[in-house]
Amino acid sequence: MDSADVPPDEGRENRALPVNLHPELDEALLTRFVGALESGNTIGLAPLRAEEATEARRLVRFSRVTVPRAGGAGLDGALWKHPPGESRPLIVMPSPWTDFGWWIYAVQATLFALEGYNVLAYTARGFGQSEGEVEVAGPEDIADVLAGRNIPKTLEWARKRSPYTYVDCLNSRAVSVYFAHAWHETLFPTNQTLKVFNALTGPKRLILSIGDHSGPESPGTIGLPNRIWEGAHRWLAQHLKEERNDFDTEGQVSGHLMWKGPRDDAETWDAFTGRPEPLYLTGAAEGTGDGALTDKPETGWTLTFRTGMDTPATVADRIINTGYQEMNGRPKEYRTGDINRADAGVWVSAPMTTGATLRGIPRLRLTYTASSPQMTFVAHLFDVDDTGKAHIITHAPFTDADAAIGRPVTADILLQATGYSVPAGHRLMLVLDSKDPFYSDANKLGTTITVSSAADDPSYLEIPLV
Numbered sequence: 316m317d318s319a320d321v322p323p324d325e326g327r328e329n330r331a332l333p334v335n336l337h338p339e340l341d342e343a344l345l346t347r348f349v350g351a352l353e354s355g356n357t358i359g360l361a362p363l364r365a366e367e368a369t370e371a372r373r374l375v376r377f378s379r380v381t382v383p384r385a386g387g388a389g390l391d392g393a394l395w396k397h398p399p400g401e402s403r404p405l406i407v408m409p410s411p412w413t414d415f416g417w418w419i420y421a422v423q424a425t426l427f428a429l430e431g432y433n434v435l436a437y438t439a440r441g442f443g444q445s446e447g448e449v450e451v452a453g454p455e456d457i458a459d460v461l462a463g464r465n466i467p468k469t470l471e472w473a474r475k476r477s478p479y480t481y482v483d484c485l486n487s488r489a490v491s492v493y494f495a496h497a498w499h500e501t502l503f504p505t506n507q508t509l510k511v512f513n514a515l516t517g518p519k520r521l522i523l524s525i526g527d528h529s530g531p532e533s534p535g536t537i538g539l540p541n542r543i544w545e546g547a548h549r550w551l552a553q554h555l556k557e558e559r560n561d562f563d564t565e566g567q568v569s570g571h572l573m574w575k576g577p578r579d580d581a582e583t584w585d586a587f588t589g590r591p592e593p594l595y596l597t598g599a600a601e602g603t604g605d606g607a608l609t610d611k612p613e614t615g616w617t618l619t620f621r622t623g624m625d626t627p628a629t630v631a632d633r634i635i636n637t638g639y640q641e642m643n644g645r646p647k648e649y650r651t652g653d654i655n656r657a658d659a660g661v662w663v664s665a666p667m668t669t670g671a672t673l674r675g676i677p678r679l680r681l682t683y684t685a686s687s688p689q690m691t692f693v694a695h696l697f698d699v700d701d702t703g704k705a706h707i708i709t710h711a712p713f714t715d716a717d718a719a720i721g722r723p724v725t726a727d728i729l730l731q732a733t734g735y736s737v738p739a740g741h742r743l744m745l746v747l748d749s750k751d752p753f754y755s756d757a758n759k760l761g762t763t764i765t766v767s768s769a770a771d772d773p774s775y776l777e778i779p780l781v
Contacts, residue, residue, distance in 0.1 A: 342415065344537055349393075349421050352377045364422065364538060371395065371425045375433075382437045388447030392437030393417055395428035404555040408436040411529055416443030422538045430548065431556065461755050479507075482514045489517035491554040495543045497526045498573060498733055499641060499707070501634045501753065505732040506676065513584055518554065518563065521584070522546060523570040523734060527631070527638020572672065574646060574706070576736040579674065588675030589781035594743070596662050596681060596766070596774040604656035608664040608743055612773035622687075622749035623760035624658040627651075628695045630710055630753040649697060649705040651744060659748040660766050662776075663699070670739040675779030677709060677730040679745070682774055684765040685718040690749075691756035692764055696730060696776070697744040698737050705744060709733040712754045725772055745776055 348364055351357045355372055357365035371377065375395045382390040397403055406427050410416045416438030417424075424434040441449035458464075474480055485492070492515055496508050505523075512521050522543055524531035535541025552558040568587040571578045581587035594608035598616025606618055627649055631637035637647050654661060679694055691714040697705035711730040718724070737743065747766065749758045768774040 341537060345415075345418050345421050348425075349418055352421070352425065367422070367425055367429065367538070371428055375428045380435070380437075382435070384440065384447065388440055389445070390437045390440060390447075391416060391444035392435060393421070393424070395424055395432075395434040397428075397431070397433055403431060403433050404551075405433045405435065406551065406555075408434065410436065410438045410442065412439060412442060412449075414443045416445065419536055423536060423544060426538070426548070427551075430552070432551075479511050479514065482511065486514075486516045490515075491518035491550070492520075493547055493550040494519070494521040495524070495532055495547075496521065497524050497528060497531055497638060498709075498731075498735075499525075499527050499631070499638050500731075501631055501638065502528045506729060509584065509676075509732055519567055520546070520550060520562070520565075521568050523568070523732075524642075525571055525573050526642040527635045530635065530639050530642050570674065570734040572674070572734045572736050573641070573708075574644070574736075576672070576734075579734070589673065589779035591678070591777045592780045593775040593777050594664060596745070596768060596776065598768075604661070606660070606662040608662050608745060608776060612768070612775070614768045614770045614773050617765050617767045618660050619763050619765040620656070620658055620660050620748070622690065622692075622756075622758035622762045622764060624655070624748075625750040625752070626654045626659050626746070626748045628654055628659060628693075628697075628746040628748050629751050630693075630695075630707070634753075646706045649707065650703060651697065651699055651705050651746075652703045654746060654748075659746050660764075661747075662745045664743040666701070666740050666742055667737050668739065670741075671737045671778075672781045673708065673733050673735045673737070673778050674781050676732045677779065678777040679711070679728040679730060680725065680772075680775055680777070681728075682723050682725045682767045682769050682772065683715075684721060684723045684767065685715060685762070686720060686764070687759050687762040688718050688720055689757035689759070690715050690718050690762065690764055691754070691758050692747045692749050693751045693754060694728060694730060695746045695748075696733075697746065698735065699742045699744045700738075701740060708735045708737075708743075710751075712751065714757050716757060723767060723769065725769065743776075743778070 347359045348368060351360060351368035352371060357368055375397050378394050380392045380394045382392045384390055408420045408424060417436035420436045424436045427434050438445040440447035494508060494512055496505055512519060532541060532543040535544030549560050549562045553560055553562050566580045566582045568581045568584050595612040597607040597609055597613040599606050599618050632647060677696060693712045695710045696708045698708055699705040709730045711728050713728050750756055
């Protein structure tokens with residue numbers, strides 16, 4: 316769509332809209348900034364923001380617009396357009412799913428406009444002042460997931476909307492793609508993004524940060540220094556304006572390790588990941604109820620826990636917000652002693668003598684036996700200090716919807732990718748339980764799951780060590 320085809324919106328009223336942003340962000344600032352773009356009044360803005368708004372009014376025409384959509388829904392938006400006479404690249408910025416809508420991008424869209432782009436920012440359908448209805452995660456969708464209905468239909472629905480479906484098309488055009496993702500993403504698991512990233516053959520870059528969905532880049536939305544937004548500006552300048560800024564010489568992957576670790580860069584994802592190192596699961600030690608994670612296989616043991624009861628081993632307290640606390644240096648703390656061993660299987664390593672850094676995708680291979688035809692467990696990997704206090708490293712859910720009752724089954728389970736530095740003296744702890752607030756489960760109350768280790772195929776946790 317050419318930016319000139321977007322009609323100006325003369326009839327919308329400006330109104331305050333609620334939004335939950337990272338605590339460092341200021342909704343009022345964004346509102347004042349949009350007002351400055353429209354009126355030229357920069358009172359209340361920081362000097363740099365005032366200068367940007369004034370310069371934007373000199374160089375581009377800022378206007379409210381309504382973007383027409385199929386079905387007649389009009390989407391609320393804004394356009395930063397340079398005078399005609401020179402061909403310019405167009406940046407389109409769909410808003411995040413908040414009622415604040417495109418306003419969140421007011422500062423960054425202005426910065427792009429000052430760099431020579433025409434920019435269209437719009438509010439997603441059903442949010443803010445945009446018409447239409449949100450089509451995802453409505454009551455019927457949620458009911459199908461808590462009940463386990465329509466799974467094939469849901470997967471087909473998702474397949475059409477997945478970028479992975481269109482990888483061949485993207486590769487045929489050598490489309491350049493810039494990814495920003497958080498290690499503890501609770502909306503779009505990291506491994507899904509990696510699947511698309513690794514399948515692309517054109518120019519690509521992946522930035523991995525501490526936190527959760529949208530958090531790491533949030534400070535940059537009001538113009539604060541931010542490596543994700545700064546990288547996006549360099550990336551677009553290189554691939555849309557063909558400017559030489561050597562961004563492609565810095566490697567495809569950049570990961571900020573948890574919690575206070577360094578930022579590691581690598582030429583490719585494979586170069587970023589560590590070597591696979593197995594830690595074998597053992598039977599529970601007498602008196603503790605916990606198994607061990609060791610460097611030597613142990614077979615012939617079983618460990619049984621009951622299903623249907625949640626434990627303190629959870630992915631997060633709240634979607635997105637727990638990740639924001641991680642960004643601020645306050646990751647969720649788990650008291651591992653509070654985990655009821657009757658409701659979970661627990662395996663603990665020896666203390667790390669020199670510390671360890673995990674970079675990549677941990678893999679869990681184990682044998683389980685279910686006492687019901689459907690079962691779910693969630694694997695959590697923790698970093699535990701000598702007091703039993705833990706931080707989560709990564710996790711993965713696993714469901715067998717057609718379990719063979721009483722028959723051992725061996726499964727390979729990929730945990731979500733991680734970049735984590737375990738301090739010296741800390742231990743790794745693997746916890747399997749049957750419930751987590753972030754996932755539906757197929758368990759029936761009163762059933763059990765038994766973990767074992769076959770003589771010809773011992774159970775182990777494989778961690779990517781560097």
